[in-house]
Amino acid sequence: MSNQVEVQNVIKSFGSVKAVDGVSLEISEGQFFSLLGPSGCGKTTLLRLIAGFEVPNSGNILIDNKSMDGIAPNFRPTNMVFQNYAIFPHLNVEENVSYGLRKKNLSKNEKSKMINDSLDLVGLSGLNLRSSNALSGGQKQRVALARALILKPKVLLLDEPLSALDKKLREQMQSELRHLQRAVGITFVLVTHDQEEALTMSDKVAVMFDGKVEQIASPRELYEKPSTQRVASFIGAMNFTNGKILNSGKVLKIKSNILGEFELPMNQISGKPTDENIEIGIRPERIKINPVKTNSKDLIDGKIIDISYFGETTYYKLKCGERSETLNVSTQNSFGQMDYKIGELVKFEVDNKSIVGFYS
Template sequence: MTQTPSKPALDTAHTAYQTPSVRFEDISKSFGSTAAINNISLDIHQGEFFSLLGPSGCGKTTLLRMLAGFEAPDRGRILIDGEDMTRVPPYERPINMMFQSYALFPHMSVADNIAFGLKQAPMTRSLRNARVSEMMELVQISPLARRKPHQLSGGQRQRVALARALARHPRILLLDEPLGALDKKLREKTQFELVNIQERLGTTFIVVTHDQEEAMTMSSRIALMREGRIEQLDAPRRLYEFPASRYAASFIGSINLFEAQVLQQTGNELTLACDATGTELHAHCSEKMLPGMTLTLAVRPEKVRLLQPNEQSPNQLRGRIKDIAYLGGVSIYHAELPSGKRVQFTQSNVQALAEQPLNWEQDVVLGWQPDSCTVLTE
């Protein structure tokens, strides 16, 4: 998975002086003896497409529900545009939420579902109807206005729920696993549609998801969560290319991890001993590392190259192909080293399948450059 984020990350230097759209200050929340959120501080800026990413039970939905006002923190404050909203009820917050189930009223038409929240707003019927028409056009469901939810596909119901959530022009839209009910192809298509809608409106979108590809595709920034804490907060590309820990490296995409010991460091060049490879490994590292230190070298599969006969590489391994997965545009290979350690690498399928050069039990020589791997100490 090497997708480029759909929109550039915010310039943090540019936004540092601005009042955040959302600020969590030292937020903690427990349910009985279980700590769901553990002392989180986080700023989310106006116009971001921000994702809370992590496995089930990491605290991402609890954090979203506290922002929505459905849960109260045990400690800390939640500010929206500089105003303390910690104890403000949900209906008084400039926020709307789109639930995973979509929560559409089955007896109402598409238009009536979208209009439901507007009936509590101080506006005339003509203005309300105009707003409903505007929202249906925005999400491209105008021809479905009179249909009931049971007459819609999953993707169409998702659009209705989004239109209803946006109808009151909230400053912040919360989305809880918004694409979880869609099939893969529709989910991929809808990801880009959500990004386009968010960019057109300028609304701050905050998404909860466990799907790493979904977060990477849509987000300007991602908070990767683990056991109630933020493990890493970064733009998608930096989260993928420069993980801060073994957990972050393993959660985002596929990764090869090698336990190694520092032999020496010359400038930014590390020389490492690795029992699993039986060879010296080389990596670039700007941090000072002392001889004898144990660390982890992380290498993405697409950085590992199949070396040609007589070709040399600073990091060079010999192995035997044990597994092959053909995925259309790319094939994934697992090569087993003499130590039993397996190394994953990929190759683009630019030739016909019958001409692919690699087969099971074939001996291969693999390599990568010192600046293609990441040194992890956590």
């Protein structure tokens, strides 16, 4: 697959603030690509740079190997779904959807076929003449999608398209968007601050902080092998604890207060080594709690100090190790799962293969 969008070392400042600070990334054809990050990280600015609403201070953006430098939004092969949908309030559904067709020199029949096809695609068949003021949030979202997709853009840009919807509708639209993208085969670039949304929908995710891209990876890689501590704690939850490196080589021997001595392969470690210190990351669901009576020399002693019940999962806070560090543990409340009480002494074990290390 070839690269459809290439962002090359793009910088964009507003006043003294660098909203996008030297970003480079590549998006392949037909990919569902997400820009993920906290608010103010520059993800929306990057999307608007691709759309052409902002002009980079330096760097270049290519779409299909063609530089977009100096090309206005109305001449770019991109279309956008705006955060508030930007449905024209004075036009009805059909007029909104066909807005971009005016200059396309189509016959009346072709036009109405295209309109109906795209309304079918987003599940709004028959609402052609509905006033845009009478649409619900979800329907506006669909009109915005139909309006953009009818122009068959090479890239569809989506600026937090689901943030205005309530939770149920949002989850439904997530899977619909994913199916839609597969059906039309167009490259989607989605901006979101919701990590769950990014993980469930995307082929690839770029995580941004402070105008810079921190990691670009598939959802699974992002979750299981985050490249920095920031990414690790932004995506899901992660326990961090300090460790000391005891040797050098392909497999590091590490001593930690909580885990004692254990081995960590180099490919599970990110960053550049500085000294013997290393930060160890453990996902809460990769820790297993056992009753205190369990006999096994590999288990570690701990004490439950807090419990948060979430229905299908329960979060325990454990106190352990010489320095009484706390660990967060999540357990699935599935069939046969034990319950523990606050103050109860337990023994726990950690899935060593899931441990990640960050040179500090």
